[in-house]
Amino acid sequence: MSEIQPPVQGPVSATRATERARGLARYAADLILPGTVLVGVARSPHAHARVISIDTKPALEIPGVLAVLTPADFDGIELGHPDTDEPVLTRVARYVGEAVVAVAASDQDSLLRGIEALHIDYQVLPHACSVADALTLDQPLHAAYPDNVVRRFNAKRGDWQAAEQRVSTWVSGTFQTQAVPHAYLEPRATLVRVNGELLELVTGSHFPSVLAETYREIVAGWGAQLEVVTPDIGGSFGAKWEHPTHLICLAFAHRLGCDVAMVLPRRDDMIAGRTRLAMRIQMRIGATDDGELVAKETVLWADNGAYSAHGPAVTLAAAIRMDNLYRFSALNAKAQLVYTNNIPSECFRGFGSPQSAFAQEQLIDELAERLGIDPIELRRRNAVRAGDTTLHGWQVGSCGFTECLDAIQQRVQAHQHENPPSINSRYRFGYGVAAGTHGISNRGYDRRFDRALLSLVLAPDGMLCIESGEVEIGCGTVDLFGAIVAERLKLDRERIRVVLGDTATVPYGLGCFASRTAFFGGRAALDASRQFARACSHLAIEIGLPAKASIATVIDTAVAVGRTTELRATGRYEPKHVTLPDESGYGNTSPAYTFGAHACCVRIDIVTGLTNVVHYWAAHDTGRVLNLQRARGQVVGGVHQGLGFALAETTLVDNHGRLQNPGYLDDRVATFADAVPVECIFTSTFEQEGPNGAKSIAEPPIIPVAACVANAIHNATGTRQRRLPMTPERIWRSLHTEG
């Protein structure tokens, strides 16, 4: 039974947002005290080279240089999640910018002199900066993978032969998506504070609890202990997990016995950062004459870069997730993840789906054109619905996909009505549509469990503390947890303090990824509130208050009589109906799924190829909206990030594997001057399993964007864009060669 509740419309207490806008947020770099030892690294100038010798003596002779670490100091330690393949300091450089030697110094000038004084000899090896080159390179980049293929995935569902026979029309294409950096505002910053044998790692991260778990094993070997402290984080979008800088700083702090810090300059953050996986996707989709989508085949190659990180999981997701949008009869997906000498890749908002949506949603559009069916109507006819179990095993609970499609159709028609097509020799206008879907968490992420814990602890001063390992990476989690607890316990928000991620105090949490935090943490917050209320009514009776006394009254009395320690509760959420996916990704991996449909109107300057997005509509089924302003923020942000991916952003690597655009001048993320009007529409879906009916909104808004714009460009100009980013020059060229 769904009790339909309207989205929370009223004024939003966005305390964290206000703090940030006023410059009060404190990031890791703001916590570095004067006199802290500074750390820097010497990076490989080669894409692939063996380090033959390192002479650290000239560096150590520089006054102010305190210590140097070389690969030998980290023998046997490799990072990665879940596969480990990345050294802390490397003996074989596998991309330009990889850290080889680390230096600690008392000040920045000595640090720079120290780094420049190092002698490092390399033997240059043949390198491959594209998947095609890596597959033909007779030199494995990692000894364990002779053909440079990290992982192969195969997912076959349904009766392919039977389905194939029913297809009357096939459309196919090969699509190329690019690597882009995450472009968070706060570059990677690490501070390690030393407290006896305890090392405190201060750094923004998606998963402090897991980080602590991973590093504790390593530092235990040095006889040290470790906790992670989570400061404010200036964005991540999927980039900030384990990283060599953490261990370099931990090792120096332990060796020198004093606080050390390392803040990457922007250029270094980009050359030694992480990127979205570039993919080459061959896809074909077959339908019947009356527009039933029957079969889909995907062959995908993903560029892993030098190290794996979440590459395997992203590749599998890219190969299959978007299939779940439509009621196909048969699916056949093959994917290969390939090591190259590029910057290590990493998951990035959308987890592979923006890449595969770029292919799939363009092909759906082509099908619509071939079959003479309106593209929205074609999607509606085949749309997944509530109660479906998809071919990949998703058990779809609430589903507002068709509602999203209806909403954008209505908006686009109204816009077309108000703006009749103008005849212009220079500018062409067009409309595009695309859709997307996403899970909420992923049962396969950590094979042990998928759950969230959240504690409510009454402090002696009467403040109610929310403590959880489910962290904020800028999506508004702190405010959301605070609002849920305040509402449930009828407490002023001012009486609630939120502490997320400090591993010394908070319960273990898997962290913020896969659009899971509001859903999992929100459910745990509701559970904790329930238990806390129960504890309050027990205490009320014991201390002679009426059983129905308000929580605030019980808390005040508990403070007055010194019984605050009795008021604490740990809430928990662990979904029951999810299943561990098999090797091919089959399984009900999430407790709920989100859906969305986007549309846009573009104006193309055919003289220069410049695309202008005139208007953008984004309809999302996110369950009940818990905070309208925040939800809109996520959608508008996601759309703009998607527009950067669609039209402008890229990592340009020259023949030697050197990044040619290590900065925002030539990695053209949108600025405020590029903002386009985005109309956000939320469906009336209520998700039984979600906290107060909610699902999630973090990743979904970026997924359809590139495909949506590509479809609009086609509608305007008649040319198909198979390659990202769709820069003015590429569009101009395609107009000249095709048109």
Add this chain to the structure above:
Amino acid sequence: MMPTVSPVLRPSYLPPVELHRPNDLGELFACVAAGACPLAGGTDLVVWASQRGEPRQLAWTGGIDEWHIVDISGQQVRIGAAVPLSRIARSGELRSLISAVIEGASVVGSVQLRNQATLVGNVCTASPGGDTLPGLYVHDAMVDVVNAAGSRRSIKISEFICAPGKTNLAPGELVAGVTVRGLGPLEGSAFCRFTQRNALDLALASVAARVRFESDEQTVAQASIALGAVGPTVLDAGQAAALLVGRTLEPTQLRECANLAAECCQPITDHRASADYRRQLVRALTEEIVLAAAKQVTAGCASVEAS
């Protein structure tokens, strides 16, 4: 394979710098003589210092009072070396007198950047893509150079800038300001650039044009066109401009002129754009900007009539 020795990639931290803040020319020249590098807004210099680790001695030019002056006398405009771009971009008077320069100054970087960056800094950086430069070329800018002995020389901007990033400023010399010839009667100028982003971007190509009409307001009496970001320095497309003289601005005339401009430029292919795309942009921008310059004359007359 022979092992090769390579330098380490240096982190791009800003090195520790010493900033001198002289209050008069004498002190400034003393600093420069002692090896300091002149610093105006620092929007180029600080970026270079981070990337290259030098210079580490900087002498701020903002303390020189007379370098803050913008002087308009008749058709002449003189802009001092410490004047930030936002100050000239705000001025309505300058906008009608040296339109092409001001249109360039108004699109450099972003609001924050223009509050800091100077016109003279843009000139001394001598980038072929400097946004104020094409305008300065068509406005016959003269660069005022001074030395410690107090002697002055005035150099045509096309001679002052000799190669990408290179000027013929001698050691110990400084630029005191730039003097430009403003628009006279029946004259208009305009500037336009093509970027992929609406702020904080560099031009893939840019064009400035200046047009003077005969008294019939239709026949071109004189024209000049300068092209940015499509050669080692800003290029004077004199031949293309000459095609317009003695004619009216009919579409075929404009197209011919734009085609010639596109032909005579020398763009490179790099990670930002290919040479032939840049040529295409020059073609598109030239047509557009010659018309815009012409429109300034006709629109300007219209407003005179109206008042």
